[in-house]
Amino acid sequence: MKYDLSEVTEIIRNRRTIYPEQYTDRVVQKDMVTNILNNAIWAPTHKRTEPWRFKVYSGEGKQKLATILASAYKQLTPADQFNESKLEKLQRRIERTSVIIMMTMKRSEKVTIPEIEEVEAVSCAAQNIMLTATAYGLGSFWSSPKFIYDPRCSELMGYAKEDVVMGFMYLGYPEVAWPKSHRKPLEYVTEWIDG
Numbered sequence: 001m002k003y004d005l006s007e008v009t010e011i012i013r014n015r016r017t018i019y020p021e022q023y024t025d026r027v028v029q030k031d032m033v034t035n036i037l038n039n040a041i042w043a044p045t046h047k048r049t050e051p052w053r054f055k056v057y058s059g060e061g062k063q064k065l066a067t068i069l070a071s072a073y074k075q076l077t078p079a080d081q082f083n084e085s086k087l088e089k090l091q092r093r094i095e096r097t098s099v100i101i102m103m104t105m106k107r108s109e110k111v112t113i114p115e116i117e118e119v120e121a122v123s124c125a126a127q128n129i130m131l132t133a134t135a136y137g138l139g140s141f142w143s144s145p146k147f148i149y150d151p152r153c154s155e156l157m158g159y160a161k162e163d164v165v166m167g168f169m170y171l172g173y174p175e176v177a178w179p180k181s182h183r184k185p186l187e188y189v190t191e192w193i194d195g
């Protein structure tokens with residue numbers, strides 16, 4: 001065995017979505033976030049387009065995120081679905097969280113691979129973020145508010161139309177006991193064809 005598989009398995013299986021309401025006030029240090037993102041960028045990437053882009057919001061910077069998200073929510077949510085308490089919850093979550101990483105996919109201009117592969121690459125980077133966070137004892141929460149799927153969202157947030165806003169990764173030290181989760185047994189999702 002080249003690596004300690006039990007440790008890797010433990011990190012993968014113990015990665016948990018932990019919400020901002022469950023974080024302590026402890027600050028996630030910048031060098032930790034740098035290490036986390038340095039692992040993120042080692043995700044696989046077809047034709048090495050390296051389509052991931054990150055904006056890291058912390059401290060006073062979080063106010064900027066709160067403003068951008070409030071504006072996007074207001075502009076992209078149909079009037080009959082607009083919910084002020086949802087917006088307030090979003091703002092409270094930003095306030096409560098030490099570090100939030102906005103993850104976007106920068107669509108390659110030169111290489112012609114399907115868009116989905118660039119989204120997939122950023123998803124792999126997101127998993128690297130969450131696994132590294134787990135190794136640090138941090139909870140993570142990949143938030144994908146509905147409005148990010150509006151085709152107008154990228155431009156509204158200052159990106160090119162072809163780019164994709166993939167969501168917001170909240171990171172924090174949990175104040176709760178590390179949550180448990182479950183998955184269906186492997187048999188439900190796997191077919192073995194060996195004859």
Ligand SMILES: Cc1cc2nc3c(=O)[nH]c(=O)nc-3n(C[C@H](O)[C@H](O)[C@H](O)COP(=O)(O)O)c2cc1C
Nearest residue numbers: 015016017018141142143144145167179180181182
């Ligand atoms: C692409 C993606 C988007 C997600 N967006 C949200 C979200 O907007 N709100 C939310 O509560 N959870 C979101 N989640 C987290 C899931 O709810 C969570 O992974 C699931 O409940 C399983 O729990 P676990 O992550 O602890 O295993 C998202 C997960 C993924 C992969």
